[in-house]
Amino acid sequence: xxxxxxxxxxxxxxxxxxxxxxxxxxxxxxxxDGTTTCSSEELAATAGVNSAxxxxxxxxxxxxxxxxxxYDVEYLRYQIAREIGVTQDWxxxxxxxxxxxxxxxxxxxxxxxxFRVVAxxxxxxxxxxxxxxxxxxxxxxxxxxxxxxxxxxxxxIATPAVAAQSVADRMVAAGITSILNFAPTxxxxxxxxxxxxxxxxxxLQILAYHEQxxxxxxxxxxx
Amino acid sequence: xxxxxxxxxxxxxxxxxxxxxxxxxxxxxxxxDGTTTCSSEELAATAGVNSAxxxxxxxxxxxxxxxxxxYDVEYLRYQIAREIGVTQDWxxxxxxxxxxxxxxxxxxxxxxxxFRVVAxxxxxxxxxxxxxxxxxxxxxxxxxxxxxxxxxxxxxIATPAVAAQSVADRMVAAGITSILNFAPTxxxxxxxxxxxxxxxxxxLQILAYHEQxxxxxxxxxxx
Numbered sequence: 001x002x003x004x005x006x007x008x009x010x011x012x013x014x015x016x017x018x019x020x021x022x023x024x025x026x027x028x029x030x031x032x033d034g035t036t037t038c039s040s041e042e043l044a045a046t047a048g049v050n051s052a053x054x055x056x057x058x059x060x061x062x063x064x065x066x067x068x069x070x071y072d073v074e075y076l077r078y079q080i081a082r083e084i085g086v087t088q089d090w091x092x093x094x095x096x097x098x099x100x101x102x103x104x105x106x107x108x109x110x111x112x113x114x115f116r117v118v119a120x121x122x123x124x125x126x127x128x129x130x131x132x133x134x135x136x137x138x139x140x141x142x143x144x145x146x147x148x149x150x151x152x153x154x155x156x157i158a159t160p161a162v163a164a165q166s167v168a169d170r171m172v173a174a175g176i177t178s179i180l181n182f183a184p185t186x187x188x189x190x191x192x193x194x195x196x197x198x199x200x201x202x203x204l205q206i207l208a209y210h211e212q213x214x215x216x217x218x219x220x221x222x223x
Numbered sequence: 224x225x226x227x228x229x230x231x232x233x234x235x236x237x238x239x240x241x242x243x244x245x246x247x248x249x250x251x252x253x254x255x256d257g258t259t260t261c262s263s264e265e266l267a268a269t270a271g272v273n274s275a276x277x278x279x280x281x282x283x284x285x286x287x288x289x290x291x292x293x294y295d296v297e298y299l300r301y302q303i304a305r306e307i308g309v310t311q312d313w314x315x316x317x318x319x320x321x322x323x324x325x326x327x328x329x330x331x332x333x334x335x336x337x338f339r340v341v342a343x344x345x346x347x348x349x350x351x352x353x354x355x356x357x358x359x360x361x362x363x364x365x366x367x368x369x370x371x372x373x374x375x376x377x378x379x380i381a382t383p384a385v386a387a388q389s390v391a392d393r394m395v396a397a398g399i400t401s402i403l404n405f406a407p408t409x410x411x412x413x414x415x416x417x418x419x420x421x422x423x424x425x426x427l428q429i430l431a432y433h434e435q436x437x438x439x440x441x442x443x444x445x446x
Contacts, residue, residue: 014271021428029409048237084428085435092427100326109407109424114431153434154427177437178430184332186252194433196426201332203419204315204377205244205307207401208337210417211376212308214400 012083016057020084022047023054024113027077039070086114091150093176095167096159097122097130097137100182104158105133118150123163140167147174154178161185168195235306239280243307245270246280247336250300262293309337314373316399318390319382320345320353320360323405327381328356341373346386363390370397377401384408391418 026046030038040058044051058064058076061083065071081087092110094101097120104110105120120132123140130137138146146152155171157164157179164183171179172193181187181197189195249269253261263281267274281287281299284306288294304310315333317324320343327333328343343355346363353360361369369375378394380387380402387406394402395416404410404420412418 017432018425018429020432021422021425024428025422025425083432085431086428088435090427090431090434098326099322099329103321103323103326104423106322107407107423109422110427113424113428115424115427154430156427178434180426180430184330192437194430196430198423198426199244199248199332200327200330200421201336201338202241202244202248203403203421204313204333204338204379205247205309205336206241207377207403207417207419208308208313209240209243209306211313211401212311214415 012060016060019047019049019053019057020080021113022049023057024077024080024084024086027073027080030073031077035073037070038073040065043071081114088114090115090154091118091152092116092154092156093119093121093143093146093150093152094156094158095121095140095143095171096157096163096183097127097132098158098160101158102132104156104182105135115154118152119146121146123159140170143170144174147171147176152176154180156180156182157187158182235283239283242270242272242276242280243303244336245272246277247300247303247307247309250296250303253296254300258296260293261296263288266294304337311337313338313377314341314375315339315377315379316342316344316366316369316373316375317379317381318344318363318366318394319380319386319406320350320355321381321383324381325355327379327405328358338377341375342369344369346382363393366393367397370394370399375399377403379403379405380410381405 026043030046040051040055044054047054061079063076063079092115094104094117101120105117110117117133117135120135120137121140121143122137127137128139153176155176157167159167161183164181164185165187168179168187168189172189177193179187179189179193179195181195187195249266253269263274263278267277270277284302286299286302315338317327317340324343328340333340340356340358343358343360344363344366345360350360351362376399378399380390382390384406387404387408388410391402391410391412395412400416402410402412402416402418404418410418
């Protein structure tokens with residue numbers, strides 16, 4: 001197997017794609033701690049996956065590490081960031097500047113991963129005087145002009161559920177091709193537009209699963 | 224392989240555990256549309272996984288469907304909910320009632336999955352007069368009393384990064400054994416305490432990956 005460039009690497013399994021940001025986060029943590037090389041076991045433990053899966057995932061990027069030395073943290077970080085596409089700058093608009101929109105506008109994790117919030121839009125004129133994270137909240141009517149001006153391909157929806165589909169439709173008509181949906185509703189979009197939905201309760205459910213196991217184990221200990 | 228009960232099913236792989244809430248969400252959507260039975264292919268498509276993986280995952284629950292008929296939507300939904308532990312009521316406290324804490328307190332997806340927010344705590348006395356989602360914001364000093372009164376095992380941290388570790392330490396000392404961390408920092412906790420970190424940028428990174436692929440495909444079309 002030869003080394004792959006992002007241009008040729010179109011057949012990375014979706015599950016691997018979903019783990020790449022997790023590896024990137026783990027490597028960033030290691031780099032911040034001053035670690036320059038790491039074994040696949042260390043990186044796997046930091047990322048919370050098993051090391052065989054990690055090695056398999058990284059093999060799709062043409063990354064195999066060096067026997068007895070492991071992976072070069074900075075280089076692997078660059079490779080993964082390039083593969084994901086976060087070495088480039090992604091202008092993003094957020095629509096719906098309630099509490100969640102505010103929180104997202106201020107979220108430091110976007111900027112540090114190459115996502116630059118270029119505009120905050122809200123349908124409520126009462127919010128148009130607000131300045132959030134250094135940006136004036138603007139009218140939703142400005143969407144098309146902003147998408148064109150900043151060449152925006154990614155939109156974030158943080159509106160109430162009832163407004164989300166019409167916002168998504170306007171985004172698509174304006175030329176946005178990726179939508180991150182925080183509204184608690186399922187959106188439909190035409191072919192070629194990617195929609196991902198954030199469900200804030202998923203992680204809580206995983207915790208509940210383990211809590212339930214602890215409770216069962218605890219009750220067996222005393223029986 | 225015999226049918227398994229939650230009490231015996233301790234060896235479900237972590238990756239399967241992480242997908243169970245996704246299946247639950249897909250099944251809830253199907254049930255709301257009035258679908259009573261579904262094939263593994265339909266359910267897999269709705270959940271966004273391949274059907275072989277879905278069948279493997281469900282086999283850990285002792286769920287195999289009926290040949291030619293598929294899965295009973297309501298029954299499978301109940302099985303998964305029971306497996307995760309969300310058929311029971313989970314009292315939750317949220318600490319840090321800024322914009323994100325506000326948004327989480329109002330998030331309908333918690334209540335509908337068995338998570339009941341019993342208290343909102345903040346270190347800032349100026350916030351103690353606020354009422355959010357029907358709950359008065361209380362002093363962080365009340366944590367121990369609330370954990371004991373409501374038998375809380377799950378805590379949510381939505382504070383700034385700098386406060387998160389000390390909040391986590393207080394939660395653990397008060398008896399909380401699962402922590403969902405929204406603060407942009409890595410927390411340490413003793414053995415037996417589960418900590419999960421929500422990274423709101425992960426889904427954006429997955430979108431960026433596909434956007435980059437679209438851009439490459441587009442430039443090849445015109446070359």
